[in-house]
Amino acid sequence: MTALRKRAIVSLRSAPSLPRHVRIQYDPVRQAFAVLSPEKVFWPNEISLDILRRCDGQSTVDNIITGLAADYDADPENVAADVIAFLQEWSDKLLVKL
């Protein structure tokens, strides 16, 4: 087996970004944001979109959680669990780079 990469695990210090084959785009026909990937188009809900938009390769997961908790006026601990689970799932599908 020639595994050249390793499965990435989300930590508070990861700085997630969107890989080159994934992009967020506003679709004027459906008036919604789409996430485009090689075979699939996703229609993320508002909170998923907010997480993905913050995946700029600069902000850490910790920053993202703090920012979202402030914006949604929510408990950071609850936000943390959701954000980490979301990012791990998208990373496992190679749609987010950690």
Added chain:
Amino acid sequence: MSEPILPPIGMLAELTHRCPLQCPYCSNPLELLKANRELDTQTWLDLFSQAADLGVLQVHLSGGEPTLRRDLEQLIAGLSARGVYTNLITAGVGIAEGRIEAFAEAGLDHLQLSFQGARPATTDRIGNHQGSHEKKLETARRARAAGLPLTINAPVHRHNIQEVPEYIDLALSLGAERIEIANVQYAGWALTNRDRLMPDLAAVNRQADIVAAARERLAGIMDIDFVTPDYFAIYPKPCMGGWARDAFMVAPDGIVLPCHAAQTIPSLRFERFGERRLAEIWTDSPAFNAFRGTDWMQEPCRSCERREVDWGGCRCQAMAIAGDAAATDPACVKSPIHKYMAILTDAAQEEAASEGNESFIFRRIGATIRPSTRA
């Protein structure tokens, strides 16, 4: 129509039927179009622009071999300017120096490269092209060097199903983000060669186990897309996500089709882009409306709880096997002729035993043959 017609999301553009390879599993129609029938650059660009207006977000540039179009860079740039996601589906043989870099520069989002086998001898034999495997490896390296994301496409059938583990290693070693392990769908040339391509049940089951284990092992390392083999299925696939629901394809001469094999349904007439606008064809064409939604269905589909899950399966498979394009896809266990699928797969094994492997009808422009009449 009871439901409103939604705009399409995806489009498969078969830019040309020309191809340096001759894969016996090719999904192209038996009557391949020559270069003089292909749309010109400006017509493709107009079509792409109308597609973007209509709501298309992704265009798959395919063929034949799409890189044989000298204007491919221009077509990619046109799509990219409209924000459309572009996916180039190539066999990766004979792409001139500097072009892959030019595709990337024009805005190509992703490249999908097919390997006819995981071993050089298999690739060269199935594509009927000496040295093609080596050229594909080179294409993969150049794509990576140009920064392009890569999917390796593995079209699986009897002659390479045992190479699935090697395919996975190959994709990993080439740095691919994805591998598509796609069991051949029996349309076009694949239908003609069905008896020579059909794997046996034991191999199919082994493959499913291998893929399941690899998916677990490679989570977060490489994405594995698995297109399961229809003839061994219990329920059919939602072909094209449902007839004329969210995707369509365009043949090299501009004929707009709901799917690859739609032209095998003799009762349908298709329209050519240019004679009508794309939006009109999408919403009004009788061929697109023929099997849209669920109103056309007969029993058992009509009252089935899965009718909006798989939309009754593949119309062309119903045509080819049941002789009625409005029948339930015979891949479905509820089809009255589902048992016939097992007869077909068994017959293929017998033929394999008696005939040997070397009798493919290779895909070629002008090869005058007729589809298998057994079905």
